[in-house]
Amino acid sequence: MKIKLLILPFFLLLSFSLFAQESVEKTGTPKAEIKLTYLDSIKKTFVKDDLAACVDSLWLKELSNLDIFNNLSDDIQNINMDVQVDYELPTELLKARLQEMDEKSPFHIEYNQGLENIIKSFLKNRKRSFERLMAVSEYYFPLFEEAFDKQNVPLEIKYLAVVESALNPKAVSRVGATGLWQFMYQTGKQYGLKIDSYVDERSDPLKASEAAAQYMKNMYAIFGDWDLVLASYNSGPGNVAKAIRRSGGQQNYWNIRKNLPKETQGYLPAFLATMYIYEYHKEHGIKPERAPIKQFATDTVMIKRQMSFKQISELIDIPVAQLQILNPSYKLNIVPAYKDQTHFLRLPQDKMAVFTSNESKIYAYVDREANLRERPFQIVRPIVSQDSVNTFQRLAQAKVRYYRVKRGDNLSTIAQKYDVAVDDLKKWNNIKGNKVAYGKNLKINGVEAEEKSSAIAKVEIDKKGIQKDSLASSTASFYVVQKGDNLSNIAKKFNVTVADIQDWNKLTTKNLPLGMALQVVKNPTNKEEVAIVTPERKDIQYMVQKGDNLSNIAKKFGATLEDLKQWNNLTSNAIALGSSIIVAKNEIAIVTNKASVASFKKKDDYSNPTSKEVEYYVKKGDSLYSISKKYPGVTIADLKKWNNIKSEELKPGMKLKING
Template identity: 30%
Template sequence: MAPKVSIQPDLPASSGPVAAPATNPVDWVELVLAESCAQFEEGYQLWLAGDFERAQLCLDQALWIPMTMEAELPDPRLRVFIEEVSAQIIALVDENPQPETNTQYDEAMLEKLLEGELFEFAFAEMEIEPTAPESESNPFPLTHNAVVDSFLNVFTGKKRQAIGDSLKRSQLYVPFIQAVMQEQGVPLELAYLPLIESGYKNNARSRASAIGMWQFMEGTATDFGLRVTWWEDQRLDPIHSTFAATRYLKQLHQEFGDWYLALCAYNAGPGRVRSAIRRGGTRDFWVLAKKKLLPRETMAYIPAFLAALHIAKAPQDFLFEVPDAEERVFEEVEIPFCLELSVLAKANRLSKETLFDLNPALVRRVVPPDQLPYLLRVPLGTAERVVASLSQIPEADRLQWTRYKVRRGDTFSAIAKRNGVSVSSLQQANPGISPKRLQIGQMLVLPIKGGAGPSIPLGLSEDFYTVRSGDTLSQIAQKVGVSVRQLQAWNPSIRPEKLRPGQRIRVRKSGS
């Protein structure tokens, strides 16, 4: 176990008790860091207790709070604190890993591209030219100025390999992305945004825990209909995440009326952009950047994207070779029960890696029990064979899962015996948890093969239900065996007419 960590704001040596608060200015940086510390501490304890989903939300906030305040509070303590929190989170996860997801994450592209380059350009000395107005014939103005040139020099020089590799991967996805964007009325140029966000890697992960090709934070992902659960993370899926990203970008443009500002909000959050506009008295990105009213990364984000876009539109002009990619084709089949993808692959003489690649959102490499029947992608021409094989898969190879909260005195062998499973299967389901380091309140995955033992209702995990597409409150009540009135009593803030996929609803009284 990692030693208990307490991160405290790096306050000046002279700071101490304030005798007369009314006559002393508030140290806003201290308040921001104190809130971030509280989020980190809560996330740290939740992580050690095995409540990884809630822990991740707290740890995300611990980083996000100071990162988004840098523009409004230009204080070196924030940057030092961000680096320290990042290091502590990495150490926590490395020394106390959660049960494996089988997903190996790569570094996010934006951090790689901007590393060491963030302020090699100088907005302050730049002569401001008004951004060309958006029009039907020119929906996304392609500005070219000295700042963009500085990024072009970097992308065709020190970062040439990273840009070249990303361009090659882009060929697989851009036609699909542009088709979605055209349908939604979003400029086709934005199909190249993943060039700087993720390098078109579905498994890209930023230090702030933004994940996937479109680098969604968990909260934003669920707001736009993506499922982020213990079983499935649709941020990793290029199809689902593209639809969500397109809707989000369109919504941001509807608010700000300018694509550059919409992209700033995509990077830093709408609140930061609203604040910059209010303080700067303008909606021109270049003016806001010159005044340094936006977060540092966001100031670089627009010229970096414009530079990448110049390259993507004419790669040969910059001596990039971009071969055509093979089209990825597949069929979809409904899987009515939970099973490992490797079992399905073996039953159909398919490569399990192919199934993993076609279904990247399935982080446990298992058909999720809370989304049955599940629409699974299979190679083109195999759907009929896969459907026929389902009835031939032995009951012993079908899975049911539940979650178990460790109690006082529990051991792996006691838990296994009590629930009718083997110790080895329990260990395989929880590879990141040491039997010698169980903690009260820690959450374990409990596999139940062949229908033996208790099953869990669809979408039900402990005391909560995860809303699925098309669910109504009455359907959920019927599914979990309680009344609608009881659900409303347990969830006073839930509005039945505004249920959304991924939302969590309490369906049992706590502790029952």
Template identity: 35%
Template sequence: MKRFGSILLLLFICLNSGALLAQHKQKPPVKDTVSGDAFIRIVDQSLNLYYTDFAKGLNYDSIIDALDYEAGTVPVFTDEDYCKRLAKLNQTSSFGFDCNDVALATIKFFAQNRRNFARIVLGRSRLYFDLYEEKLAEYGLPLELKYLSVIESGLRPQVKSRTGALGLWQFMYATGKQYGLKEDSYIDERMDPVKATDAACRYLKKLYDIYGDWNLALAAYNAGPGNINKAIRRSGGKRTYWEIRSYLPRETQGYVPNFIAATYLLTYHAEHNLLPVEPKIHFYQLDTLCLNRGIHMQTIEKIVSWPVEDIQGLNPVYKTSYIPPTLPRQCLTGPLEKIGLLVSLEDSLYALEQFIYGSGGIKSPLPTDIAVDSENNQLVISNPVNNAIDVPKTKVVTTINYTYHKVKSGESLGSIAAQYNVAIQDLMNWNNLTSARIMVGNLLKIQTRVSTTVENEEYIKAVKDSMENTNPVKTPAPAPAPGVVKKYYTIRSGDTFSRIASKHGITIGQLQRLNPEISPNRIRIGQHLRVK
């Protein structure tokens, strides 16, 4: 299918360090002629991104002190230590985390030489691993598969291989199309974290159904089933990865060892004095708005002060800064506060988009002038056809914010409501509670509204500044912020979390965020779920 992103670092170690470690007595020698150039390139690119995104203001020393490590200490362990930890992983996993010389050499290389990369990936995992685990659980797949994306892309959705594989899961165009990932001038769903993860789960499940062995399924994910079948034939019909490894393509020979190393290091990162680089945002801090019209990210930036580069970073599916109108609707993912503000200003967002870009979505070169007629309280647009738009002198902008409260011992719904100055009934509505009973550890959503009066002259000036060389069409004034309309669904026989989300046009993640106190695997008939 795809030949990308995967490391076979043993030759690299050989060339730089000399000889390989001695083989275990019970294992036959494994000859290594492996080149890890593709994965090394991913590592280097991720390191560059680290220095760009995270280096400023990072307080790492205090975390290290808390673990009783000296700053800069690189712990060293025996082979027995590594093997015991891999054996522990095997006890709770359906994978075969073999402790052989190849796996040990790869683990040691990363633990010693790729420490910053591990820290970056640990930080990025907080944005993606919750999503991965949700999807893997939905398809009944081992949760350890989340580490596969680490060796594929370094958890960067925009990364593209020299052979054209793209996204967190590195789909080639043909394979992505086979699994429903669309591409056009504006979008490439191989870069959509949710859709690409869903496609990867379906593809991995199919490969496991073919081979009945996860190590072979992983090798097939990298090299394609055709190459795995050839290696099986050339080996005389052997059916394990380690038995056919020498017959596989060079980069695939290192794929499973690299997966083992990534799983090990990210699981035992604290033991190796590796703490995550704090990410800009966590998965639980995200929300989603599905758009009714095409929107330029520049318009979003103007209306809620959300930089275009940050919008693109959280919405890598869009190839340009324009989000096209489609059915089903295109969605925008962002921080809770930005999405909440956009929801309250959605009508104004569409009005400003129309005002700046017109109906065609492309700026016109025709000259335009904008002025404020204070006497008649109008915004006057001078173009080939004079239009006037009524604009109030002031407007009230209501921002809806969400915070979460974890229930502590001794707290009640009444005490929490008093703490946040909200009504108990509102707390019950926001969290879909049918009674006032709560349990320690429950996560309660708290909604707050902040209303701000804005002078329209500032708004008009901002619009005017953006209107150079444009030709807008007549557009109604921005509408008042709509209220939050809630919708609930009663669970019926045969319903699943996934089916309910699909039925209401939302993702599983959105449904979970609307119902944080409900476990997706423990829903029951008659229970009420908030779906909007």
């Protein structure tokens, strides 16, 4: 009986909890939809690799840490080999170990009190630094050994990079020596290392190591002694030669040491002390830290488009810091793309798999990012305040377009294509989620109305249908707000006040939305001359002149070679003299429609648009194309004709006639 009484409440409690859970599932609030960016959408199509990248961020920090380099450099420059150091290392044991090292090395490794003092100093004060350096050396030493082996240079010279740069490819000395092997600018150039605004191969581990190996080989051909080769690497062969002469012709490093520059006097001992600590680190309780990635676990890929570390990081999910460590020769965090040279990107193998599997998509993303940048000679597309947009949306006849969904499409890419919002696409087509079916026809609303709403005239009509005021005539000037603009710099640009701009555009705040068109010139007071100015999208044509080629035309008009070829259906770079080609696609040309307001005044009251002559003085950076854009309706051919100009070249200060 007691069991029955206990079972009943249990089942009631269980059923209540299940019912409550079901109710929550049914009535729970829906999850907010996450809007996908173009980057997200392209990454969703990436071919994935199952290998996981696990790179210790502390190790990355260690690779880029300059503290050890600075401290070690100070030690070598200020070292005093005559000061004895209290450290437990029997002299006889040290002599035996140095003898073992000498037997296996082409260097003259002999015991002396000064060398013992440096070894003990490093063991006492720098044990922690060597633990960290030994972890980093697991990445670099195999690369050094390969370069030295090719030139038949002693492999022990790999320890010299520890003394030179503390294995930091970004290390720069007080005199400008750079990289793992601390090449000076002229020496780097002499040994074939490229140094320009984007690239400094003195910081490239592979190429700098090859140059260092070649240098060592050349110096050995001169001195015939590896100790003197190292001395010449630090101070230059000239200083070593002077030290030999000042020492009466002696050619042993320890005999000429006192006649070498001060920092070189401690250079070879520091190298030998470093070699000893690496060889006998276990005996002294030095435990190297872990190196999560090694040279053989990375690979390189040739880059075909200029791209930034930030773009690569976003696309394949790799920290920018790791890209900097693996590719230290790129000074601006950008992998450039030169026409006649190749550049390579080093990546961990798992990230290399992602990059190479999705290379075409990655370049498509980079090209899209490049096309979004502002270009020179870009035609400004005027956009007016909201009141004007509403006026012209009523005047313009809305146009509806349809788009059939293709394979690989998603709402984000379609919205990007038509420059509309994803939410609008969903609203126009009654789409609930983020998926769209292949083959479905999507409605794109109001394209023409949106284009026409970019007009630079604002017309107010009273109840009788008569124009009450003309807020813009054909001479009105508007400016489209760009990224980084504010009211102050725009006012300064057009020599007006902030208050003027706020008054003319009825602004109640200083915040400016990107793309908004601001009136920046006060409107004329003559209200009788009225013109409705509307934008019309046209292809801009250019007639090929003598000396032109597709490349310089593209540069002149801020386009790319691919753009020009696509717009003009060209299969090669060849163009015929006198032919007309499209140099800008679907740009806004300003068209004045005076007929639309002809009912407001007599026809013969209109002035002749070509009756007024304007003088324009050429400024630095001007071209015939940019000047023609300042005067609606004026073409490059007009400017040439009016001013008897035969070529495209203009000189600053030159006076041009603008007829009308």
